[in-house]
Structure formats: structure tokens, C-alpha cells
Amino acid sequence: MRKLILIFSVILMGCVEHAPSHPPVGGMFSEKELAISKNRTKNLNIIEREQIEDWIKNQEEEFFPMTMNYWVNNKELSSQKRKSNGEAVSYQYDIYDFDKVKLYETPKKNINAVFGRFEELKPVEDALRYMEHNQEVTLLVPSSLGFGTYGDNGKIPSDMPLMIKLRLL
Incomplete structure (x- = not known):
């Protein structure tokens, strides 16, 4: 009977929800910690913008800034018809x-994603809203609009700006 109680206790302890390793968004940060975080992000964004702009200057291909703080290799993209919430698109990137080292061998692909319910990087969603069928663009994305401070827990480390080759299917 004691063995049964011990086994049952061990099983119950395994079901206990563990606290997250970092505070949740909107969690327990003091005003000072929030100010430090905001300043860090602001300074990192300034540095990355300068680095990306310098990188662009050394490329044969032209890139153009978008209002959301990323760059695209299509000057006319933001003047194309914008898709509305509720419209569905299929794409890959x-x-x-x-x-220019590809980080993942298999492209990320999404079929019939609906605007307004996207769970995607914001620059990808923004560019897709303006793209036409079978159009391809390249995005240059600062880390704050990519995977940010935490990376993707895979091949993208923290604070890494990205190049995304996106195609509307």
C-alpha cells in the first residue's frame, strides 16, 4: 500500500504546472526594468537599421523602406492594392x-491563411497584403520585427536581423 501511495504521489508531482522561466508578457517588471528594456530595444533598432542600410549600399539589388520599419526589393509594393481582413492567401518563404546563408532547408509554407487571424511575422503579413499572385519579394527585417530577444529556439539566435524571400502562391 505504501508503494502505491508513493507511486501515486510521484505521478501527481509530475502533473504540477511549473512556473515559466521568464515573466509573462505584461508580467512582473518594475518601471525601471521596463525603461531599461525599452532603451535596449530602441538602441538595438538604431544600430540594426544602420547596419542594414550599410549592407544595402553594398548590394547590386535595390531595397526600399516600408512604413513598418523593414525593407523590400520592390519599389512599387506599397502602391499595389492592399488586401483586407478576411481575405485568404497561400504563401511560402x-x-x-x-x-545569404539559408537557415532552414524547408520553406515555411501556409495555405489559405486569413488576414486578421495571422500568426506570422508582422513584416511577412504586411508584405503579403500588397503582393499579387505568384509575386516574389525579399524582405530585410530587423530583429525586433523578427524573432527578437529570444530567437526561435532553433537556428535563429537572439537579436538576429533576417532576410526573408517571400512568395505569394
């Missing part, structure tokens, strides 16, 4: 670093 590959992620590269700024040495």
Missing part, C-alpha cells in the same frame, strides 16, 4: 542571414 525561406529565411536567410545577411551572409
Whole structure:
């Protein structure tokens, strides 16, 4: 009977929800910690913008700033018809670093994603709203609009700007 109680106790302890390793969004940060975080993000964004702009200057291909703080290789993209919430699109993209090394072999693909219910990187969603069928663009995305401070727990480390080759299917 004691063995049964011990086994049951061990099983119950395994079901206990553990506290997250970092505070949740909107969690327990003091005003000072929030100010430090905001300043860090602001300074990192300034540095990354300068680095991306310098990188662009050394490329044969032209890139143009979008209002959301990323760049695209299509000057006319933001003047194309914008898709509304509720419209569905299918797309795929590959992620590269700024040495043009592909980070994942298999492209990220999404079929019939609905605007307004996207669970995607904001620059990808923004560009897709303006793209036409079978159009391809390359996005240059600062880390704050990519995977940010935590990375993707895979091949994208923290604070890494990305190059995204996006195609509307």
C-alpha cells in the first residue's frame, strides 16, 4: 500500500504546472526594468537599421523602406492594392542571414491563411497584403520585427536581423 501511495504521489508531482522561466508578457517588471528594456530595444533598432542600410549600399539589388520599419526589393509594393481582413492567401518563404546563408532547408509554407487571424511575422503579413499572385519579394527585417530577444529556439539566435524571400502562391 505504501508503494502505491508513493507511486501515486510521484505521478501527481509530475502533473504540477511549473512556473515559466521568464515573466509573462505584461508580467512582473518594475518601471525601471521596463525603461531599461525599452532603451535596449530602441538602441538595438538604431544600430540594426544602420547596419542594414550599410549592407544595402553594398548590394547590386535595390531595397526600399516600408512604413513598418523593414525593407523590400520592390519599389512599387506599397502602391499595389492592399488586401483586407478576411481575405485568404497561400504563401511560402525561406529565411536567410545577411551572409545569404539559408537557415532552414524547408520553406515555411501556409495555405489559405486569413488576414486578421495571422500568426506570422508582422513584416511577412504586411508584405503579403500588397503582393499579387505568384509575386516574389525579399524582405530585410530587423530583429525586433523578427524573432527578437529570444530567437526561435532553433537556428535563429537572439537579436538576429533576417532576410526573408517571400512568395505569394
